[in-house]
Amino acid sequence: MAYVIVGSCVNDAACVDACPVDCIHPAPGEAAFSGTDMLYIDPDLCVDCNACAEACPIGAVMPAIKLPVEWQRYREINAAYAREHRR
Amino acid sequence: MSTAPLRVAIVGAGPAGLYAATELLKRDDRAKVDLYERLPTPGGLARAGVSPDHAVRREVIEVYERLAMASGRYRFRGNVEIGRHLSPAELGAAYHAVIYASGAASDRRLGIPGEDLPGSHAATDFVAWYNAHPDAADRTFDLGGERAVVIGNGNVALDVARMLLLGPERLARTDVADHALQALRGSRVREVVILGRRGAAQAAFTAPELMELDLLDDIDVVVESAGDLATADLDFNRTLRMQRIGEYARRAAMGRPKRLVLRFLHSPVAIVGDDRVRGLRVVENRLLRREDGQWRAEPGDTVAEIATHLVFRAVGYRGAPIEGLPFDERRGVVPNERGRVSPGCYVTGWIKRGPSGVIGSNKVCAQETVRALLEDFRAARLDAPQHSPQQLERRLRERQPEVVDYRGWKAIDASERAAGLEQQRPRVRYSTVERMLRATRPAQNAS
Numbered sequence: 001m002a003y004v005i006v007g008s009c010v011n012d013a014a015c016v017d018a019c020p021v022d023c024i025h026p027a028p029g030e031a032a033f034s035g036t037d038m039l040y041i042d043p044d045l046c047v048d049c050n051a052c053a054e055a056c057p058i059g060a061v062m063p064a065i066k067l068p069v070e071w072q073r074y075r076e077i078n079a080a081y082a083r084e085h086r087r
Numbered sequence: 088m089s090t091a092p093l094r095v096a097i098v099g100a101g102p103a104g105l106y107a108a109t110e111l112l113k114r115d116d117r118a119k120v121d122l123y124e125r126l127p128t129p130g131g132l133a134r135a136g137v138s139p140d141h142a143v144r145r146e147v148i149e150v151y152e153r154l155a156m157a158s159g160r161y162r163f164r165g166n167v168e169i170g171r172h173l174s175p176a177e178l179g180a181a182y183h184a185v186i187y188a189s190g191a192a193s194d195r196r197l198g199i200p201g202e203d204l205p206g207s208h209a210a211t212d213f214v215a216w217y218n219a220h221p222d223a224a225d226r227t228f229d230l231g232g233e234r235a236v237v238i239g240n241g242n243v244a245l246d247v248a249r250m251l252l253l254g255p256e257r258l259a260r261t262d263v264a265d266h267a268l269q270a271l272r273g274s275r276v277r278e279v280v281i282l283g284r285r286g287a288a289q290a291a292f293t294a295p296e297l298m299e300l301d302l303l304d305d306i307d308v309v310v311e312s313a314g315d316l317a318t319a320d321l322d323f324n325r326t327l328r329m330q331r332i333g334e335y336a337r338r339a340a341m342g343r344p345k346r347l348v349l350r351f352l353h354s355p356v357a358i359v360g361d362d363r364v365r366g367l368r369v370v371e372n373r374l375l376r377r378e379d380g381q382w383r384a385e386p387g388d389t390v391a392e393i394a395t396h397l398v399f400r401a402v403g404y405r406g407a408p409i410e411g412l413p414f415d416e417r418r419g420v421v422p423n424e425r426g427r428v429s430p431g432c433y434v435t436g437w438i439k440r441g442p443s444g445v446i447g448s449n450k451v452c453a454q455e456t457v458r459a460l461l462e463d464f465r466a467a468r469l470d471a472p473q474h475s476p477q478q479l480e481r482r483l484r485e486r487q488p489e490v491v492d493y494r495g496w497k498a499i500d501a502s503e504r505a506a507g508l509e510q511q512r513p514r515v516r517y518s519t520v521e522r523m524l525r526a527t528r529p530a531q532n533a534s
Contacts, residue, residue: 010447
């Protein structure tokens with residue numbers, strides 16, 4: 001099912017600290033962090049623990065099945081980032 | 088080495104200042120932090136910059152404020168201007184260290200003729216106005232023409248365009264300033280042209296902001312002179328941005344009542360008009376690749392004039408010098424090394440690195456500054472405070488009897504929200520310091 005970061009993300013990165021499986025990127029300290037438009041969750045690594053959603057100060061992380069219509073496209077965008085950057 | 092707890096003053100309660108406060112309180116469990124702010128309300132550009140239709144992004148401030156308060160070692164000192172009520176020297180003498188997080192509040196100018204004509208404005212003034220910033224409450228903008236032009240290709244340009252085009256029904260559900268809502272109700276603006284000197288691939292609009300325009304079903308998004316729309320050499324974010332711009336470029340206009348035009352490869356040459364703005368003269372550019380790989384806009388021969396009464400420049404923010412601190416005029420920042428100006432004096436946020444990044448970028452920035460500060464503290468490089476907190480407080484109250492503390496700010500917050508309830512809006516924002524202060528005085532409020 002996985003979680004999805006949506007377009008209101010402000011790169012606070014509290015989710016990165018909370019994630020137990022390091023599936024949110026770019027993380028602070030990675031070269032891509034400073035210029036990124038937002039952060040992305042790798043849906044294949046996400047373990048649905050909800051920690052990121054709780055950590056996000058503005059509610060910009062949501063379960064994929066509960067995405068409101070205006071954020072639907074972000075499911076594929078998160079997945080696309082992960083595909084391109086999987087190490 | 089002194090065993091007295093570390094005492095730090097932070098100047099500026101925007102995201103940069105609040106991130107620095109929480110970081111410091113977390114990294115040193117005895118540290119005490121006083122956060123000074125010129126306005127009675129914290130938030131900085133999260134409150135006065137972020138658009139009313141993006142209000143969820145402001146909540147980041149509340150979370151970090153609660154975190155700071157939970158430490159029991161944090162105080163908010165609103166309605167206090169450093170340089171007026173307290174000098175930087177007085178502040179420096181009363182704390183181990185001072186962190187300046189004063190941001191970059193002024194705008195960059197275009198440097199073209201006509202820039203000072205009535206009808207030509209800094210986007211930052213418009214933003215401050217619709218966000219009820221007390222400095223901008225009495226501004227006026229002529230919304231009687233059908234077309235406005237915004238110069239600049241960052242998210243601020245998109246914010247200005249959206250606010251001009253959203254329409255009163257959408258705006259009335261937000262916490263846009265009352266005076267702005269009223270003025271925008273009477274607006275005749277139906278088209279906003281956003282002008283970029285380089286191509287779509289060089290624009291700084293972020294992908295989420297571009298995508299969001301697609302949800303506005305009464306606005307046609309039109310792309311003109313985009314240049315090369317290929318995404319071959321671009322990184323993930325830029326590819327995403329270009330794909331969105333490409334979607335708009337290929338889409339036929341749908342005859343919607345309002346238009347947002349993204350016109351690339353054009354530079355403003357002059358704002359024309361005798362007694363007021365009548366138009367904007369622009370020149371078409373071509374892109375040349377410099378030796379360092381960057382694309383440069385080279386003006387061609389084709390000059391055109393866009394008829395408009397309203398021109399906004401949104402070509403960047405700029406920091407202002409701080410009394411007693413060095414200043415880099417060219418970059419508009421205080422020169423620093425990982426946030427350290429000198430032992431005991433630090434900067435963070437836009438005044439440290441220049442106006443770039445989003446709200447969260449200030450967190451990493453603050454972590455670096457706090458690390459430098461704690462290094463200095465632990466190496467005993469910081470002078471112990473010469474005055475007690477009580478002495479400083481007494482001096483401050485003599486000069487500013489109406490210091491707004493956290494409780495005072497929360498009273499303003501509660502009052503704004505309560506006023507909003509009646510109108511089914513998230514809040515009604517107070518646009519004068521006097522009105523804010525009235526909300527902090529419960530006895531007089533009761534009547």
